Amino acid sequence: MSSTGICLDVAIDHRIRQLLKPRPNKEANSLHSNHMEKLQKLYPFVHRKWLDASPELLVTEELGKPLTQGGIVVVLLRPANYHPFSKGVDVVVEESPTLRALRDVFALVGLDLVQHITVLDSLPFLRKADRFTRFGDDEEYKRALNEHHEAFLDAVVAKRPDVVLCMWQTLDGLKCHWSRCPLASKGVGEMFDNENITLHDGHGNLIETKRVNAFHPSHCMNYVCEYSQPRQLLMLEIAHAWHLMDSSWHEEPWMEELRNSWKKKKTGLKNGVPEDSKIPLYELYAKAVAKIQNLLPELESGDKSSEKLLYDKLTKANWTQHINDASLCLRAASQELKELSRNSDNVEFHHTIGPQGDMVSRTMGLVMDLAMKLAGSTVVMKPRMYQGSGFFSESFLEYLRRGKIETRTCWFKNSALKRGLVDFLLELNDAFSDADAMGPIRLQMSLGKASDAFLTLANKMEGLLGTLVEYLEQEQPLEDEAEQEVNPDVADAGLIQRLRDLGVLY
Structure with a gap:
């Protein structure tokens, strides 16, 4: 847990803080994974885009680490149009609001985005701008969608992840294999009916894994950056994936309330407001x-x-x-x-x-x-x-x-x-x-x-709420403790601090 209690420029909800604490997790899988090799069939496409394709290939390989089976796979939509690949993976992450948000949240549980989390695009190497600069018509583009997405699925199956964090949706309006993927997000604030899923690649290989419905971080960092709720929700869903690693996730009523509250507000933002404008x-x-x-x-x-x-x-x-x-x-x-x-x-x-x-x-x-x-x-x-x-x-x-x-x-x-x-x-x-x-x-x-x-x-208020929750969960009422005569020289230090926090002892 960050010592400051702040992430993504908001004070973290006191309940989410409890979920985002570093803790012993199950032993990491040491078996080698060749999942990044599954993307090599797309390398000719990358070489046709650049005079020197090595920077993009290298950054993609870095984000695809670790080269072992298991762990968490974060699935995004596609690479941004203007990543500074030539400056290396750290600069790419720092200058991308999406990747930077992922880095900062996973850091709360002691995980490094590059070293511990596998980040894959559902359309590897296929930028949004490529649709109009690399393809002659929609049919050619559809074939590319299928080809790039099939390579992605091959990579996921080869990786054999414990959990897939689904953060992308199909937005092009083109019906193809890509648009029917079971790893696509259902939308902001939704949940999968069944977290357990069977995936297969194009070669008949099957794996059993778990999935968490989330949303693309750009939603909260770029498009609705004035609202704190979606940032809290992003942290909640990442915590969800983190706890599914060892099956320690438990849904609580406040989580559904947070999801539904933002869904309702997000829908309300469209009413009476033109799509290309925002509330001042x-x-x-x-x-x-x-x-x-x-x-x-x-x-x-x-x-x-x-x-x-x-x-x-x-x-x-x-x-x-x-x-x-x-x-x-x-x-x-x-x-x-x-x-x-x-x-x-x-x-x-x-x-x-x-x-x-x-x-x-x-x-x-x-x-x-x-x-x-x-x-x-x-x-x-x-x-x-x-x-x-x-x-x-x-x-x-x-x-x-x-x-x-x-x-x-x-x-x-x-x-x-x-x-x-x-x-x-x-x-x-x-x-x-x-x-x-x-x-x-x-x-x-x-x-x-x-x-x-x-x-x-x-x-400070979230810290206070967290403290109040701890007090309320105590079996011994604090009022009884407050009525006791407290000698600071012999009393338990924890009790003294709790009473001071509440304003009972000065």
Whole structure:
């Protein structure tokens, strides 16, 4: 498990974190596999495309490792049109959002994408652009689809994988052998009726293996990159494949809820929106911030120390999902602005008419709302009056820092919740600076720094949820433990830390 709890630019769901921990797996198969040799019949096609075909062939062979039977095979659709093959496999992975996402998720369980995971394309070497540059008509292209896909199936059968992670769908609209493959994905959020499957190659060889329905990582990294749910779902399905390796996978109700929730939202995105357009970032951000703010009054008014009530409120409101979404929207807006303004993502306050300005206004509204709730009615919230950084005065910031652990009257008496919100406000404060260091105070906000603040908060809240789950699963109620007189000199260190996390012991 990553020590940060963050992957794919989102805080990992606390339940998925438990599934993505490195653990002893069954002993690796040491039998040699000749699966990459099955692709050699396609080499003439590759040589016709390039003056020097060796870079693409070498990268394909590297991604096809390890050359042993068994393990996990990830099946993608086809190679991208513009992979930098000449720069080697590491650069190809780093510059491909799809391969980079796979690398980062598998790293959570201690697996290296190149060394431990076999990545194959359902159409090896056949790029999308090749349809119009290498073939005279659809019939010739269909023959190529069948030829390349048959080589792929031969490779899978030769590999004899324990699990196949199915991440591709047929999109060309051409009916052929390729379009009827049992290793094709059923779509986002779907599941196979039967994970066990018998595969055969063109030579009559049969194997028994397992398959997991997933989706192409480009779906969440490129096409709907402003939403955190599909990123969580991608990590869930990779965890699914990981646990099928030793038959330790167990479906739970929340998994189906996650799949169905994204399927429903994905379908809703098409309604009333032209296919070539997307909902503007500032609108998505406004919705996420509103959802975040809506729960604050309930959290502030929580005057009872109830782990279950706090857990239920946070999960039923999908609070960390909205926090993750806000972070992704700000990150995307930051990248867009940097491309337009020489690597700067600062937005001045007087530019509140445009899309980025609207995001700054929404952020400022959240800052003021949260600051007032954390300050209470007895403290004056003061802005900074002199040149410097941040929005609030140093005296108000110092008050916030001192009050981190004072949770006995609100916030469910939970010090971790209070600390997380105070740290979030302090980090958001750091996103503000002076647009003109020499003139009068004219504030600006860094979209990237604000994005980081939301991501940090989401990560802390998922950590809190994971801690609450552990407490709720304990046979001995924590309330009984809290009533005991605790002597820190002799008490169990784990008990002391648990009580401190809950805000019972300071």
